[in-house]
Amino acid sequence: MTTTVPSLEARLITGERLSGTIYSAGWREAKSASDIVEPATGNVLGRIGLAGPEDIGRASAVAVTAQRDWASVSYEERAKLMRNAASELERSFSDVVEWLVRESGSTRGKAAFETQLSIKVLHQASALASQPQGLVLPAEAGRTSLARRRPHGVVGVISPFNFPLYLAMRAVAPALALGNAVVLKPDPRTAVCGGLVFAALFERAGLPAGLLHVLPGGGEAGAALVTDPNVAMIQFTGSTKAGRLVGESASRHLKKVSLELGGKNTLIILKDADLDLAVKNAAWGAWLHQGQICMASGRILVEAPLFDTFVEALAEKARSLPVGNPADPDVAIGPIINKDQLNHIDRVVKMSIEQGARLAAGGTSEDLFYAPSVLSDVRPGMAAFEEEIFGPVACVTPFVGDAEAVELANRTEYGLSAAVISPDIGRAMAIGDRLRTGILHINDQTVNDEVVNPFGGVGASGNGTSIGGASSIDEFTHWQWLTIKNTPPAYPF
Structure with missing residues (x-):
């Protein structure tokens, strides 16, 4: 068997990132860490930093400030950054595939497909930035009435282990492209290919500091993300059991929540x-x-x-x-x-x-x-x-x-x-x-996703929301009604 070894410059994750680091306002050592274990062999591939609730709080505070400037950046600049990230992922293709194989247990074919799909997501996200994002509404003479889409602010993404790169990318990329900041909490079992890869990728692509935080962690970190007052939306992909808890908590804190859950298809x-x-x-x-x-x-x-x-x-x-x-x-x-x-x-x-x-x-x-x-x-x-x-x-x-x-x-x-x-x-x-x-x-089986399609389930498989393609605009932005008059009206009192 021959394996293509990526060149050092094409590697997104190097040894210094595998010694218990997390990414939040730069790379830093976490207070706690756990081994990265290869399921096929039991070999330890390194150490992954684990975030706690206090890390979530610090990250969201930084993100909410950084997002205000990011939302005012031109759509061309946001689109260009997504294309840069796609180019960086293409350049590091074999490195990412290797991590998917070793850390998540993916076959090489599945890992290559997942990486290619994630590149497509980045290109699709670059196109979202320039899409029409509003309506001109009927209005009386002298008044302009508009409905426009606005970014939520900070989006919390909780992603699973099975397709760790793609299932995080399909939320992170469109959320950023549409003017949000993101706090990503990947499953700690696949925290490199589902997490640290994102930090290195967008850092190389030129994403301004403070807009993306990658914080692997357990249930306490996830709960802190869902309840954090600076986080306006939660996109969760995972089990129905965990999704019910996320949905309940997010709703209690009046957050928008997108749930993509299990299935018995x-x-x-x-x-x-x-x-x-x-x-x-x-x-x-x-x-x-x-x-x-x-x-x-x-x-x-x-x-x-x-x-x-x-x-x-x-x-x-x-x-x-x-x-x-x-x-x-x-x-x-x-x-x-x-x-x-x-x-x-x-x-x-x-x-x-x-x-x-x-x-x-x-x-x-x-x-x-x-x-x-x-x-x-x-x-x-x-x-x-x-x-x-x-x-x-x-x-x-x-x-x-x-x-x-x-x-x-x-x-x-x-x-x-x-x-x-x-x-x-x-x-x-x-x-x-x-x-x-x-x-x-x-005339096909049940496992399909092509990036441009709306993806979501009903019942215990989700809350009826969809991400992917044009539906990502609906998910990662909210409506704002705006009216403009030539002069203020003279009300009777």
């Missing part, structure tokens, strides 16, 4: 689907990045005439996929992020088998590697049908007729992504139109 395969294509879509949707994706195909509903053949083919696919260190380019399935998550996967699989599901493939683990698995005959009420597994487990359920497919798909509190596969587009669309979901794909 349904892929429906109709009896006339091409078997090979259906299996490839199901395998990708269920096992990409070890199933640690909010959009993963958590339920695969297969029409009865195709069911047995499909399960057999999908099980054969599972047994053929190489599992191991994702630094190996031939590996398809890498490690689970940590032991707690692996134990959760194992518990759900074993409980579902006890409840009557049939294990057609997998169900075994070694260290943090969980084999791609197929659970057949999964029924409502079973753990695998109800719970978000966040692991490489394909849960396959038979159905008879469109009504049952819709009923099974909608039997969940989640509502993020859904998909239907069939050459009969009319039938597939008719089913899709009845599904409660924020995202719908016909």
